Amino acid sequence: MIAGLLAPTKASVRGKADVTVRRTTGQVLVGRGAYGRQSWSGQTATVFGCSGFLGRYVVARLAREGTRVIVPYRGLAEHIRHLRPTGDLGMVVPMEFDLRNPRQIEECVRHSDVVINLIGRNYETKNFSLEQVHIEGARLIAEVSREAGVSRLIHVSNIAARTNSPAHVFVTKAFGEQRVRESFPGANIVRPATMYGFEDELLNNIGKYSHFYLTVNDAAQRLRPVCVSDVAHAIGVMRDDEATVGQTFELYNPREYTRRDVVDLVQHLIHEQVLRVSVPPALLRTAARVADVLPFHYTSHHEVDMMSVDEVPSADPAVKTFADLGIQPHTLELSALQFVRHYRPSQHEEDPMEPKGYKAFRKPPAPRATGSDAATTTTTTTSVV
Numbered sequence: 001m002i003a004g005l006l007a008p009t010k011a012s013v014r015g016k017a018d019v020t021v022r023r024t025t026g027q028v029l030v031g032r033g034a035y036g037r038q039s040w041s042g043q044t045a046t047v048f049g050c051s052g053f054l055g056r057y058v059v060a061r062l063a064r065e066g067t068r069v070i071v072p073y074r075g076l077a078e079h080i081r082h083l084r085p086t087g088d089l090g091m092v093v094p095m096e097f098d099l100r101n102p103r104q105i106e107e108c109v110r111h112s113d114v115v116i117n118l119i120g121r122n123y124e125t126k127n128f129s130l131e132q133v134h135i136e137g138a139r140l141i142a143e144v145s146r147e148a149g150v151s152r153l154i155h156v157s158n159i160a161a162r163t164n165s166p167a168h169v170f171v172t173k174a175f176g177e178q179r180v181r182e183s184f185p186g187a188n189i190v191r192p193a194t195m196y197g198f199e200d201e202l203l204n205n206i207g208k209y210s211h212f213y214l215t216v217n218d219a220a221q222r223l224r225p226v227c228v229s230d231v232a233h234a235i236g237v238m239r240d241d242e243a244t245v246g247q248t249f250e251l252y253n254p255r256e257y258t259r260r261d262v263v264d265l266v267q268h269l270i271h272e273q274v275l276r277v278s279v280p281p282a283l284l285r286t287a288a289r290v291a292d293v294l295p296f297h298y299t300s301h302h303e304v305d306m307m308s309v310d311e312v313p314s315a316d317p318a319v320k321t322f323a324d325l326g327i328q329p330h331t332l333e334l335s336a337l338q339f340v341r342h343y344r345p346s347q348h349e350e351d352p353m354e355p356k357g358y359k360a361f362r363k364p365p366a367p368r369a370t371g372s373d374a375a376t377t378t379t380t381t382t383s384v385v
Helices: 002-006 053-064 077-086 102-109 130-147 168-183 203-208 228-240 259-270 281-292 301-306 337-343 355-361
Strands: 019-021 028-030 044-048 068-073 092-096 114-117 152-156 188-192 213-215 248-251 276-278
Touching (some): 044 102, 053 068, 053 077, 068 077, 077 092, 102 130, 114 228, 130 152, 130 168, 168 188, 168 301, 188 228, 203 337, 213 259, 259 337, 281 301
Parallel strands (some): 044 068, 068 092, 114 152, 152 188
């Protein structure tokens, strides 16, 4: 009986006689049995930007499936030590690198089947500008990966990336996509909307700063919040599916919200009134420029500009979504409570979300954007923390 419980299910087993041939490189992968934490799938992945919000979920998913994961880091190794327990002993391998050093990048990708680039910044530092991170860094990773014989490259951008965007972060991300396409024609471009989860800067900021939450234009910005675990799941599906080579994916919530809707939902879930303070955009941007010179990151005028752009899906029919990967994304109304419950007063900590409250926030799915809508941006909401 015990042996039966421990035996892998038929769906999780790849037989020793099973053979997979990669369409991109012709590499032959021989089956190695069941997938899982204590297994070895025969694949190696390099995840740049592994220490970020999305990175930890991507690394955990890959390592859990028996993939050896190279986790390049800059600075202190303590920044990525939380990733080590996500895989079995020796399956999560840290390597120090510099984004401007091609030799170190080559060392990180030399033995990898897939490279996932999650590197992104919403602000500039004394060491790196936005162009160096989003354009030159992305181009260098793509070029080195191609020369090293990597079969798959997945580059993560943003759903609002446009070359004519009023936010410089989105402009550099758009040009970074172009450089990646030129350097690695078969790369996947992934454009997620604003992500939420346990470590996010959307739901948590609203709950944390409920007594003084700064916005502009009365929180009218349009958002398509997507759960970070859904994005990590989508990246994992792309890695496994050779048919997705070279495609672009936009990952977003099928329903559209304003930031005001999200604030109202959070205050309903935490049983606390959230005080929204609407500040003139120019004034808030000036205050953020002052914060730019501080030794630690609090906010940036780039983040103010970013949050002034609506999240509008592309009208290009060639762009794929969750549906093309067979994934049903989480519903914000039903999943948000687990991320903000700890902001509730103690007497309400274990209260469920009332059905009537859920109905109050249900919205019909928004239609897919048209060409004119996709090119439209508006000055809307931001929060500065």
